[in-house]
Amino acid sequence: MSDLKGGQRAATIAVLVENEAGVLARVIGLFSGRGYNIDSLTVAPVDETGRISRITIVTSGTDMVIEQIKAQLDRLVPVHKVSDLTIEGPHLTRELALIKVVGRGESRMEVLRLADAFRARVVDATTESFVLEMTGNGDKIDAFVALMRPIGLAEVSRTGAVAIARGPKGIME
């Protein structure tokens, strides 16, 4: 996201959709079919009945392309609401990562010291490995993963970004 070409901007877009068969395929097909970028995409049901899902898409493009992406998303039949969090005001972005690091001896202490500094938690341990859980924005996770690489990074699993606007207003208001 940091190496955007001239005139491009990143956008975090929240989409509320009917939780029906094929809806995710519609959204993804729209991006691939029209040549838009997807940097990350997350989805899960968010209402009490499980009928509405929220999709968070991080994408990039020129202003005209981002506007087009929003208009194209909005005209999908099962889409309730499209919200461009990036331009609509301050918002929070979080991502969860599970990171497996392998090592023995002194490097284990190094892993724990760095994990503490980054507020990562140990959620699994063996005599030769840790699984660490951390949340934060993408840059923080990138930085931590980069630190783990020389020590013995074995595997990373990341959720992609979820995001929400700050303040009292809900997305449907």
Place this chain on the structure above:
Amino acid sequence: MSAATQAPPASDALTMSGAEVVLRALKDNGVEVIFGYPGGAVLPIYDAIFQQNAIRHILVRHEQAAVHAAEGYARSTGKVGVVLVTSGPGATNAVTGLLDALMDSVPVICLTGQVPTHLIGNDAFQEADTTGITRPATKHNYLVKKSEDLARVMHEAFYVAKSGRPGPVVIDLPKDILINKAPYREATAQSHRSYRPRTEPDAKAIRDAVRLFKRAHRPIVYAGGGVINAGPEASRLLREFVRMTGMPCTNTLMGLGTYPAEDPQFLGMLGMHGTYEANLAMHGCDVMFNIGARFDDRVTGRLNAFSPTSKKIHADIDPSSINKNVAVDVPIVGDARAVLAAMIEAWKADEAPQDKGAIAAWWRQIDAWRSTNCLQYRQESKIIKPQHAVKRLYEITRELGRETFITTEVGQHQMWAAQYFGFDKPNRWMTSGGLGTMGYGLPAAMGVQIAHPDALVIDIAGEASILMNIQEMGTLAQYRLPVKVFILNNEYMGMVRQWQELLHGGRYSESYSASLPDFVRLAESFHAVGMRAEGIDDLDRVIREMIAIDKPVIADICVAKDENCFPMIPSGAAHNEMILGPGQEGGVAGVTDEGKVLV
């Protein structure tokens, strides 16, 4: 959304099969005719069709033709066209038609059979992932997995197909859903949980548009197919608006008929094969009002040279069409009828006077462009010029005064039809604009003739395109549909040959129509009448005879083989770089590889 609470409880009694629910829902949505082809997965629906009389089934010869026929039906009536095909190959054959309907915003519902729910995903016989395959080719699609959803999905599909920007909707129907009992609920007031397209324009946007437009010195109205989709009233309002404002009006290929062709304020079609005056007026205007068109690449030419000095007002029912290719100054989201009605009101309310002097000067400029007479051709020898064939067809049908509908295939003949056949009403011109589907015209004409049994329906065709759905001659015979197929036969895929001539050094790679059938005998073998015009002396007689015969006719018009379609804006060029005719082909010498990559 409140179907469950409003429907009478008695309808929950499980007395109907899924297939019967399908037919009942079609009937309740006003369907009188469906175009289809049977197969294993849809046998329950065909059995239900057999046992009722409310809905007429037209048996086509290929599923693609069923969709085009439904498109012709829909575009000539404003109603939803309905298609019924079986699973697997039935559905895949329909895909071209569905995408055609999507690109041209035609309301179509396509019912596809599917293997029973418990076999889905098993590679069962004639199984296809129909919703997966048709997702990018439809406005929306459904796979009905529960009987209790069936009636709701059927009603919802009609709402989705015809509301907002219309388009095709597929309903995939597993065979067990068709056989099992299903509850029927009547359609309730149309309100969809998530899909509620905006039709009424924003009042401020309308005022801004009028303020800009009224002060224009070189204005132009650029009207497209959205005006047709908004119903005949929208075309009436367009005429009222254009006459009231004294402005020039041009049409896209899809918009022909929204403004009368013979009216002095009409500049003809714009775009790649549009008139000189329409394209130069678009290039030179200071304010354009685009109503129901989408700045398609056939219209704009090179984008960075498109109408460089104008402010642009763009009214469209689909917000994603606005600011897609061309950045506009005043966007208006709304239905063309509502927008035009609001524009007329706001125009009357805006007290600023128009600069009549400037507009008169603009008309003098336009008249100077017009005087190049860009559509002229010389019918000199005995060999029929294709332009002349279309022009005579137009003049003779107009003289006869019959209600006339024109469909086309795709290629040179299509452009000549657009240039030389004049339309003065909407819904009389059916052509494949966005997708450019060869083989569209004959089945579309079939659908038009079903909807308008007493009208004169002519498919202006090329000898190559017509062969792509020629099997539908059988359908014409079966239902005694007196469609006229008017083939401009130049023994070439003419538009391919034209591009090869102009852009690829005259290397006519695979564009010769070799081994053509004898169209007269082909017609006869399909129980139709065949006739041929070999020279100019035959032309009028053949046209008159063709029209007089109350049977399907193929008229094989042998035309000049080397004629090209002009004017032409070469690919990658700007509007003011158009080529007017032969002798000016040097104008394409400057087409770069960058231009050549454009289709």
